[in-house]
Amino acid sequence: MSNHSTESATEAFVAHRSLLFTVAYEMLGSAADAEDVLQETWMRWVRADQGQVRDPRAFLVRITTRQALDRLRAIKRRREAYVGPWLPEPLLTAPDVAEDVELAESVSMALMLVLETLSPTGRAVFVLREVFDIGYDEIAAAVGKSPAAVRQIAHRARRHVDARRPRQVASSTEGRAVLESFRRAVETGDPQALLDVLAPEVVLMSDGGGLKHAALRPVTGAERVVRMFAGGMGRFDGTFTTEPTVVNGHPALLVRFGGEIDGVMAISVEDARITGLYYVRNPEKLSHVTSATPLSLR
The missing domain is CATH 3.10.450.50 (Nuclear Transport Factor 2; Chain: A,)
Structure with missing residues (x-):
């Protein structure tokens, strides 16, 4: 990769880094694991043929989702042996996060614990669709399912979460x-x-x-x-x-x-x-x- 291509790839990654971290964190509940996923995403991103990437954001989200999904499946097994209740890793957040009601709710401890009760694929689909409003076709490419299957998974995950999430969000x-x-x-x-x-x-x-x-x-x-x-x-x-x-x-x-x-x-x-x-x-x-x-x- 040329210096210009490397600079362009770096700029694109940096521009979307907060988004990618949020995707990985909401899927994993762990900042440490999310950071590892971002490192893996970066390695795959710089090896990609940048000239063939029409939408860097979508491409990066897809890589991040795949890496997070693999890690989530491994984590699920580790958490079965965890001593006592498992809680998400807390993040100190800036005032703008609290002011963004949709974002704040999506990373709340209460909702993150509900997401823990979903299957890895169900969690990925729910996060990408309900939190980030990503289209079914793009989600399908990220999780390796057909768009029709993703719609069904999204419906079941939404119903599962709605039955368990807090009834109202306090200001x-x-x-x-x-x-x-x-x-x-x-x-x-x-x-x-x-x-x-x-x-x-x-x-x-x-x-x-x-x-x-x-x-x-x-x-x-x-x-x-x-x-x-x-x-x-x-x-x-x-x-x-x-x-x-x-x-x-x-x-x-x-x-x-x-x-x-x-x-x-x-x-x-x-x-x-x-x-x-x-x-x-x-x-x-x-x-x-x-x-x-x-x-x-x-």
Whole structure:
């Protein structure tokens, strides 16, 4: 490849990098794996005959999807042996992600966990069609199915996700207010205030990955969640602190112990109450919570 061709290929890749990362991340739930997929995509992109590529964006999305799909199938097997609940890798996101309601919802912890319940091909089709609005013919080329089969897969995946996704999406203002009420309740050690901000059917999931202490099963119900927090409320003595942040486009808390990052707690909110608490403590998943990751649907 000539220097001019290399420069042209690099420019095209850089121009679409945020989009490609977002595609891979939404398919995999892992920033580390998404970065590996982008590296593989780049290697295949620079080896391609650039003169034969009519639409670089479509070509790059197709390569990324294929690589992510292969990796997702391998990951599915690894996750079966994961210690305790598996949660997506949290990403610190810039304000523009939270302002883009469609993008923020697509990378929310709640929806990403629903996507985990799809088959690898179903997840790829759902992400490409419902999130990125890519045509059936292009998706078919990316996943190795006929357009008719892709339509059927998309319909089943949409129905599956719609039955499990949150009923409504709270505004960022409402989310921040609820998070602040939760934060005050935890830091002041007020069980009743904590009960007031939690939905009766709230679910707490904590992910230590076998490297840090975490509940090995989801904890369901406000009273059970409050009892869990009651044991740790006395630790908020200045060495154990929380700081509001935004991960995956939604309000969250960055938790520090002795000044070191202990984990990230994300929430999902419906009707001004917390329905989901997602506490990621696995240190291998905390490398993207201190600097913003660019995301894009276009």
